[in-house]
Amino acid sequence: MTVNVPTFADIESAAAALAPYAVQTPLIENHDLNARAGGRVLLKLETLQRTGSFKFRGAFNRINRIAPSDRAKGVVAFSSGNHALGVAEAARLLSIPALIVMPHDAPASKIEGTRARGADIVFYDRVKDDREAIASRISAERGASLIRPFDDFYVVAGQGTVGLEIARAAAAKNVALDWVLAPCSGGGLIGGIALALSHLSPATRIGCVEPENYDGMGRSLAAGVRVSAPGGTLSVADALMAPTPGEVPFAIAKRLLTKTFAVCDGDLSEAVRYAARTLKLVVEPSGAAALTVLISNCFKLNGQTVAIVLSGANCDALR
């Protein structure tokens, strides 16, 4: 079966659609981090994106493609939080009703933020329930569009705008990127980034970072086919717990991903503290996954230049 994968033109279209709504987030350096990592690190601050994570990009790009005649029937999504916020915000901006299926143990800030954007919420149990089945049933009943969190052509194209902005901002600074690293759950973000960089900066290698036991992308690339990570105990990275990469992201990753990392909860938490103390940035554990491999010395730069995505900031710790 051939999977339909976005092209660079689809990412450019997404960027044009997002321009009036999304934040073109900064790409900055921190001298302490450069010294600690032993190279040059450019930080892509998706923590400062609308809704506090990159997820707004993919959600908006997907929802914006719904035909006018279908918009009144609304959208349905399942999400632990950041995709929920992105879908709720995009639906609000486009005046489309939204219903989100969320785990009852999602961070309170994500639940409140989703509700504050006018979306309805249906809760499920992470262990017992099949969130995808619940969302599919509701969307079938209502004729609503199901907005998948990562396994979707337009969602991947939307997340690809992160890569497009990284490549263009690095070029504007006359910086050649040896690597781009981003967190990975279902692979929508890293897939989109890999597509954008393969076009704009083909010499740049692409890596992704997953939580231990939720390293479905790493296991799938090793196996050559999509397989599931074991999962099990909850990870502190609540937004990276998809056990299996999506078909669309995996089709891209097979071709374009160079390296995967799996990180433990302790190292993720240390990266969150480092971000607050030294980078002066609020980053949620999931959003700090790529930073984690630099802080924990899993990935030694040896003078190379890397761009990493700090992908989200919706944590309860600072409330």
Add this chain to the structure above:
Amino acid sequence: MTVNVPTFADIESAAAALAPYAVQTPLIENHDLNARAGGRVLLKLETLQRTGSFKFRGAFNRINRIAPSDRAKGVVAFSSGNHALGVAEAARLLSIPALIVMPHDAPASKIEGTRARGADIVFYDRVKDDREAIASRISAERGASLIRPFDDFYVVAGQGTVGLEIARAAAAKNVALDWVLAPCSGGGLIGGIALALSHLSPATRIGCVEPENYDGMGRSLAAGVRVSAPGGTLSVADALMAPTPGEVPFAIAKRLLTKTFAVCDGDLSEAVRYAARTLKLVVEPSGAAALTVLISNCFKLNGQTVAIVLSGANCDALR
């Protein structure tokens, strides 16, 4: 007596000297803050500056002007923290010995950061001792250069690069600024910003924000001469406790400042929480002063556009 005040050319020279060392910090927007403030707010993130505050700019620009023959004698500064960090870092980069006179109750993060940059520290008591006298005596004994925190031609020119970057980044976004607001202690930052904007965007009005009881700039502008605020109890804004504006900053402020605000500790603390929860940024209370007037509704935008400086992020709360 005529006070020697920098020109725009001095700010441009400072920018050129700083270019290889300072972070050109982002100027970003947050949709939630725009909605809450009732206008458009551009945030200048000096929290992401080298050493975690704008103070690096002025300190570097001043220390960089020390004659080669005087450099080995070192620099001395007095500071509650952010100027200490800026001086220590600039001295380290220029291989000049530094000694900092700091209050013993300065935030631990600022003391540690100063020491980690290789500076020696002499502690004083905020209530009993005259820190300026201590620093002057030590610098006289050693022949070291005294680096004043705000009342200095080159320090003001250095801080003015914040204004230069704000004006240029706003112009690049095709945004006309109705206002620029920044925190004020001795006035070095707001003085430098006012100079830069008067050249690059003369229609922009300039305002500053001080803590209650440390509102020396507001009182001095009302009196037409430099007077001291009452001071007294410690403010949560530990970096904004200079009771009297400097001569250089006041000479500028008399000519170019439109408005001053005084804010209470409770509102400063609320702004710090808002920054962490909604803006996803670590900001120290002093650094949040300009944000405070928007959050507390002291300053109603009514559709206007304002750039505000988030000036520092070296707080202990997140450690």
